[in-house]
Amino acid sequence: MTRDFSFNSTVRLNSGQDLPLLGLGTYLNDDCKPACLAALKKGYKHIDTARMYGNESQVGEALRESGVPREEIYITTKINNNEHSYEVASSSVDDSLKTLGLKYLDCMLIHSPLSNKPSRLDTWRALVDSKKQGKVKAIGVSNYNVKHLEEIREAGLELPSINQIELHPRCQQKDIVAWCKKYNVVVEAYAPLMRGEWNYPEITETAKKVDYCHVIHSSI
Numbered sequence: 586m587t588r589d590f591s592f593n594s595t596v597r598l599n600s601g602q603d604l605p606l607l608g609l610g611t612y613l614n615d616d617c618k619p620a621c622l623a624a625l626k627k628g629y630k631h632i633d634t635a636r637m638y639g640n641e642s643q644v645g646e647a648l649r650e651s652g653v654p655r656e657e658i659y660i661t662t663k664i665n666n667n668e669h670s671y672e673v674a675s676s677s678v679d680d681s682l683k684t685l686g687l688k689y690l691d692c693m694l695i696h697s698p699l700s701n702k703p704s705r706l707d708t709w710r711a712l713v714d715s716k717k718q719g720k721v722k723a724i725g726v727s728n729y730n731v732k733h734l735e736e737i738r739e740a741g742l743e744l745p746s747i748n749q750i751e752l753h754p755r756c757q758q759k760d761i762v763a764w765c766k767k768y769n770v771v772v773e774a775y776a777p778l779m780r781g782e783w784n785y786p787e788i789t790e791t792a793k794k795v796d797y798c799h800v801i802h803s804s805i
């Protein structure tokens with residue numbers, strides 16, 4: 586199945602918001618303002634940052650300097666691994682709003698499940714409440730496997746809108762994708778370009794067949 590992948594393409598989240606399908610990642614880019622400005626000028630509608638990346642302020646500056654209306658751009662950030670508790674996660678949301686210079690976040694994810702079950706659930710409760718308070722429009726998780734997703738479901742809590750995981754032809758994570766499909770959680774791929782290592786015959790041949798080479802090149 587082919588799908589439209591323009592900058593304006595979106596997918597509907599279980600929370601009702603539309604997530605732009607293409608996003609600019611800012612991992613390992615301490616100086617991401619020029620890239621964000623160039624991307625916004627080119628037409629990108631979605632920027633992915635994280636508290637861990639240390640570049641939220643640059644993302645916010647780029648958004649303001651670009652002159653693009655705030656409501657046209659989708660900003661995702663992520664709770665850091667050492668911020669897993671109700672109190673710390675709640676203040677992380679406030680801190681990210683301040684650092685990005687925004688009145689609301691489009692999406693806040695828990696960056697990874699790397700703590701323990703009670704802390705993960707308390708962190709999730711903090712995000713649920715931040716959403717109720719209007720600070721965040723959509724909430725989600727990242728690097729969660731089925732066990733971590735089931736914890737949320739079994740606790741009777743609101744399910745995430747998004748699970749951001751590594752996903753590309755060499756890392757398909759089919760069990761997680763199937764769970765997310767079943768429960769209407771959007772799977773967001775990170776490292777979709779396989780960190781540049783896509784020179785495998787089965788990939789280049791398939792790309793040629795479906796004329797996807799131009800998509801890969803124009804997205805870099």
Ligand SMILES: NC(=O)c1ccc[n+]([C@@H]2O[C@H](COP(=O)([O-])OP(=O)(O)OC[C@H]3O[C@@H](n4cnc5c(N)ncnc54)[C@H](OP(=O)(O)O)[C@@H]3O)[C@@H](O)[C@H]2O)c1
Nearest residue numbers: 610611612633634727728749775776777778779780781805
């Ligand atoms: N939630 C998480 O835990 C998590 C983890 C990882 C990433 N992410 C998000 O996903 C975004 C993208 O992931 P990613 O940056 O790890 O991986 P990616 O998008 O698959 O790949 C980017 C890497 O591939 C290289 N590359 C891209 N096209 C290339 C080409 N044509 N030839 C050679 N090298 C090429 C780039 O090198 P150069 O930059 O040197 O050109 C860069 O190092 C991140 O920026 C971040 O926002 C999230």
